[in-house]
Each structure stands twice: as structure tokens, then as C-alpha cells.
Amino acid sequence: MQIIEILKTEPRNQKVEVKGWVRTKRGQSALSFVSINDGSTIHSIQAVVDGENVPEEVMKKVTCGACISVKGELVASSGSGQNVEVLAEEILIYGEADETFPIQPKKHSLEFLREKAHLRFRTSTFSAIFRVRHHLSHAVHQFFHEQNFFYLHTPIITASDAEGAGEMFRVTTFEANKAPVTETGEVDFSEDFFGKETSLTVSGQLEGELGALALSRIYTFGPTFRAENSNTTRHLAEFWMIEPEMAFFELKENMDLAEQFVKYVIGSVMENCKDDLAFLDNRFNQENKTKPQNERSEHTLIEKLNFVLENEFARITYTEAVDILLQSKPHKKKKFKFPVEWGIDLQSEHERYLVEKHFQKPVIITNYPKDIKAFYMKQNDDGKTVAAMDVLFPGIGEMIGGSQREENLDKLKNRVHEMGIEEESLWWYLETRKYGTAPHAGFGLGFERLVQFVTGMGNIRDVIAFPRTPGNVEF
């Protein structure tokens, strides 16, 4: 039985066996208290060890980090902070841990633990994060399943670079600097594994649309990649993305779905991960106190989550957003670093002003200038804007980016040409507009940003098990 189950069991002096890792040991050889955790829950169970029952040479090996099994009676507990504890009769040592075990019971910096990513799951903070991450993933699948979406596995290796979302990693079976060349000295990719130059996908959207234009509603949830030299707290070279695509959805329905989706998954985790969130809330609030006044959050983590659940997201057009910024104090006092005018790509400082100061809640901005958005977005009748939407979150910035997709073949082809994309490379995408095209829409959400928001972790490297960033590929 796992500790999460044992802790829920009614104690009737029955025999139980607890297996897990030692967090702490207190007391003397005559009577000691061992706290054991198996990762199934944030809570440890306490074993009470009478020196008469367990030999001293065994107890010597019961140290922080050791893996043990404790057999004994389950009894009601008054002192351990739990309802039950185990009166140890027999202890078996599965694996010792000497004093070089890096995760001793004291405060470790997040930076230090990142270098010990193979062991950081054994801390309360990281086990809580990865349990919450699991529950968020599960809620994602649950949400879409309940609404007749089909989970589509779009390809990871691709020969298409049309999406243009960012720099790509090359994939090859050629040895470095040993690719065969043609007579004219060009690299001969026809000899490579796929017979073409290939890369890691930056998005499953284009393939997702193919699915939606037949199955009506699909979603992807898979890894995507950016070969960008960004060493920030918000970027990873490898991250997981969720991308729903829906036939017969226009921009309004797309916004409704995005808002409903975020509220569902956050609500689900608040319901199912109460103990982990209570721990992370406490951690967040402690950390918050150590920050300079102007960087401090006014709200606790739980308050922030509740706030998202309880408020309708603001919905404004890009043009309205620019107007608000032009009327704002920071603009008038020249406090913005980047200038504000219609046509600019909103900068982080602008988004933060809108979300954190002006609206003080999540904001959906729609109908951006077409020149700053991708070729596949539906062109509005004004000839200047596209039916895009970005969902901005306090403290995180862009959580979701999406749009209605251009379903008109001629308009789409025009945009493809204007942006200098080879039509040939997209023949399969364009054919879905040639044969039975339909209005459709979709969005993408970077999963790690969502996990960051829910767990309150400041650095994205702390919400994925083994982060990949420039220069970092350990484990």
C-alpha cells in the first residue's frame, strides 16, 4: 500500500508495511521517530521505533535519503501531525544513503537543485510540482475528451518550416561535416535518412488543421522545439504544447473555449491537489516576502488562482489596447522603454501594464495588425488586421496565442506569396482549402507556462523534469 492510502486508513492496530525514503530521524536509540515519504503525497508518515524491536546496526542505516521498509502496527497518532503512525516492529534497509547525499534536510537553492535534477524529485517542493504537473496534464486530456475532441499525435520530425514560429533544430543521420555532396558541391540531402533536409517541429498546428477539417475537433499535446539562444526564466529549447483546432469555430467561440479551458484545468487542480497547492502557496508567500517591494505579488498563490476562476477575462481589440496604452500614465510620463503606436508588436511592459495595472485580470487581445502575425490567420475585412487572439496572464504574459484560420484558398495563397513562402512546400495544407474548406480556429498554449502560473515557480526550468536550454542537456 502506498503512503497516500495508508494515511487515509482507519487505524485499528492492523499490520501495515510502509516503503519509502527517509526524510528525517529524531530521538534517541531507545525511542526514535522516522519520517518516511514515498512521493505518492506531500505528506510523510511517521514510524515510531522502540530500540528494543530494531537492532542498533539497522537503525544506524536509517539516515536521510535511505530507502527502507517498515513493518508494524498502524495506530492513531497524537503528535505527528497526521492521524496515523506506525509502531515499527521490523525495518528492512533497501538502500543506504551516506552523508554525501545531496538532499539533506535543510534549505537548498533552486539553482543547486537544478544541478541535481535526478534527485530533486525527492524534495517536497519538486515532488509537489510534478504531482501538480501530472494533474494539470490529466485535466487537459479530460477537458478535451469531454467535449468530443480527439487527441492527435502530429509529427515531431518535419520537412516543413513554413510555420515560422522560430529557429529550428536540424535532424539528420549524416555524421557532422561528413554529409555527401553533389557534383556541384551542395550537400546532398537526398542521401539523408528522409531524403530531404529535416528539422524538429515548432508547432503541430498545420497538421492539426488537417485533422480538424475531417474530425471536427482535435487537440495535440506534445513536445515542440525552438533553437533560440534565449537564456530567460520563460524560455526552453524543448517544451510541451497543447494545440486544439476546431472546424466551425470562429474567433468568438475560440475565445470562449480558451477561457473555459484555462478555468477548467486550474479548477480541477485546485480541487484535486489541495495539499500540494497549500505547500506551494506557503513556499510562494515566503519567497514573496524576500523580494524587493516593487517586485512583490500583492496576492498569495491561491488568491491568484481563485482570481482567474472567478473573473471573466477582459476582451479587447488590439486597437483598443493601443488606445489604452496611449492614454496611460507610463506612456504620458515616458516610462515605457518601447514606443507605443498602432502597428507595433506589444512588448512585455505593455502587456504587463494592461493585465496587471489596467484590467487586473487575464486579458484577451484580438484583431492584431496582419503584418506582425503568421500567414495562416484569417484576414479581416478591414484589410489591415487578422482574427488573432492572445490571452495574457498576470506575471506570465502570453499564455495562449491563437486565431481563426484563413479558410479562403485565394486569400491564403496571396498571403503565402506575400510572405515569401514556397507554395509547393504547403501543397497538402492548401488542398484542405481547395476541397471542402470550412471556417475553423484554434490556439496554442505552452504547457510549462501554465505549470509555472499554477505552481508559482519563477523559473520555467523548475517545472519540467530535465530542462533543455542553451548549453544544458544533462540527464
Added chain:
Amino acid sequence: MQIIEILKTEPRNQKVEVKGWVRTKRGQSALSFVSINDGSTIHSIQAVVDGENVPEEVMKKVTCGACISVKGELVASSGSGQNVEVLAEEILIYGEADETFPIQPKKHSLEFLREKAHLRFRTSTFSAIFRVRHHLSHAVHQFFHEQNFFYLHTPIITASDAEGAGEMFRVTTFEANKAPVTETGEVDFSEDFFGKETSLTVSGQLEGELGALALSRIYTFGPTFRAENSNTTRHLAEFWMIEPEMAFFELKENMDLAEQFVKYVIGSVMENCKDDLAFLDNRFNQENKTKPQNERSEHTLIEKLNFVLENEFARITYTEAVDILLQSKPHKKKKFKFPVEWGIDLQSEHERYLVEKHFQKPVIITNYPKDIKAFYMKQNDDGKTVAAMDVLFPGIGEMIGGSQREENLDKLKNRVHEMGIEEESLWWYLETRKYGTAPHAGFGLGFERLVQFVTGMGNIRDVIAFPRTPGNVEF
């Protein structure tokens, strides 16, 4: 409302709107019958169109493949094979499809449809396959979630090649043949994106073990890669793998979990995808009749699935398996192409004999010779075998491969050295045996093999949306 919902609705002459793609149109201009499908279900809905209500120029565009909206009354149907049909009052054409639309209502070969993978979702066969694939995925998550497993996203890009499961794809940001070199003329990987030579993962197992040795039970479900030049009906260069890892599980519990898992997901799909499976069963049985007698299945698809649910898997050791083969008719009559003796890696013909002839049900073979298995498998006391298990399925061969993992640091290090692996490259893996090691076990299941078994599709390229194989990276 989607067609799956409309078909379940009680007809009371209420107004409905149906959106989807035209499958067929029958009848004359005075009265015609249009069958519409939106991919939410295998079933199409019939629209009855009175020529007086809908202009002829609109009806001309209602052709196979066109996308339309039909508004009208929902009424009880006697003739359409469904309970309800729609009396059309208004038809809107979202997207036309001329006679060049490749998916006309006739029989297409699977090979032809593979070249039209962007449109094959619009056939009954492929929409059924991808709905079943979705439900299987969902059942996978459901099964593990219910048993306190946490979904762990293990890395896709890796610097580790220790798993040795197969040839790897290289990942780089160097341009082909333009990698910088050191003074001695070697490729200078310290200048590459990650500062090291990197590849696409062949398995998330090693990282999964790190999770299990802290959180107790984890599973992965993500893409894995093999750069092998295998052009078969059972191999893909990119495929999705499910890999659970469990602390405190030994070989017996590992087998129990694997059997329980396969039965759960197959049972779940039989419960939730009755209509799609009935269609695929019929397809399988038709195809079966066209095969030469000796390749024909004795059972229908549904019978095969029920058979797995209703029978306990046979469990034998490798040594017992070799004995059975040595006693077998094909061996005595020299019908096996590959010789049988203790120590060989069982060939497909041997596995098929055991599963399809001798036991006639799924078989779990355990305790293989250590020399044909990976370094991380737990060494048995006999010094010759390891606590491995392979689950073999009729018609598919190996569905699952797993083992108890070696938890003893010294034994593990010995094996690492014997197999010529650099200990340095696995420092993080070895440290989990140094600090609080625990008995643990796990297995891997190639998801597409499972989808093949459940859908009865002979070629693995037909159960993944956009297959990647040597020379194939379209879409």
C-alpha cells in the same frame, strides 16, 4: 451541435443545424438525399432536400467532399439507417469540392490513401482508426491516473546514448558540413547549441527511473525515435511509447501490471468505441477473406480482442520457451529458418509458434539470457539470466518489453563496464543506486503496435497520422 449529438436527439420537428462534409448525394433535383459526416462519429446524418426549398445552383455545389451547413427540421427517419434525419430548409456551402477531390465514394487502396494522408481522415476507415487511437490514448492516461501514477515528460533531445535501443538521429544547429572544427580538425561540439553532441531519444526509461525512485510510480507517453533503415509493416522512425516505472515492484508485479494494463485499455475501447470497432471488424473480416488460406486469421477482429480480455496470459521462462521450441514439430521437421538453442534471441518465427500455435494466447516470457538484454536489467542469482519480460501478442509479436531493474550499484557498474559503456555518461543514473536505492521495475509498450492490434490494420503506417519512415517525411 455535432452530428454525434444530433443523432442521439429525440426528433420533435425542432430546428437543427448540421455542419459537415458531404459523403454522398442520391436522388433527383425534385427530391434528393445527402449524407453528411463531421468526423465526430462513424455515422453520417441524412438530409432530405426538396428541390422547392433549395435553389438548384446551390444543390449543384453539394458534391462529394464539399463542406456544408444544413438548417432544417429534425424528424424521425424510417429509411436512412438512422433514427433521425433532417428536412433541409436552407443549405449553405462553406467549401466546394470538384471532381478532382481524391476521396470519391469508391474503394481506395491503403497505399493511395497514405499519399493523401492530409485527406484520409475523411474516410470511414481512417476516421474510425483515429477515434479509436484517441480512446486508447485516453484509456492509457485513465489507467495510470487511477493507480496513482504520475505522467512524466522525459526529454526528447538527449546527450545520452547509453540505452542502446537502436540507431539515433543527430540533433544540431550546425549547418550541414559547416560545423566548426578544433585546432586538431575534430568537430567542435562545444560550439553546438547544447555544447555537446545530441540526439533524439530512443526511450525515456532511464529518466523515468529517476522519477520512480522518488515519486514511486510514474509513466511516460511520448515520441521516441529509431534511425533504422527498416521498411516493414511494423517499424516507424518516429513512434509513441508508453513507459511506466514503479518503485517497489519486482518482476511478478511488473507482469501483473502489464497484463492488467493491456486488458484495461482494450476493454475500455470495446466499451467506448463499439460503432467504430464494428466497422473495423467488418473491414478486417472482408480483407481477411481476400488473403491466401495460410495467412488468414481464424478469428474476427472482435473475437481476437475478446480473446485477450478473457484469457490469462501464459507465463513461461525463456528456458521453458526454448524447451517447447526444441520439442516442436517445426523444429523436428527443420521448418524453422533460424536454429533453436539456449542463448539465441528468439526470432519472429519462434515467437509466432509459441503464441499462435502452442499457447494460442498472449504469452509473457521471462528471465532471458543476460547477454541478449540491456545493461540495466536485474541480474538473477544464476549468473546467466536477467529478470526481463517480453509480452508477445498473436499477429503482432512483441507488444511489451520490460524488466526488473538492477538496483545494486556494484552489479550495475560491473555490467556497465562489461558492455563498454562510459560510466561517466551515466553518473546521474548510477547515483540513484548510491543514494536510497530500491527494487523497481518497468516496461515499454510501442503505442502504434497496440493501435494496430486493436484496429486490425496490417501496416503500422495506417495507425499514425503522418508516418515517418526511411524516405518519407511528407506533411
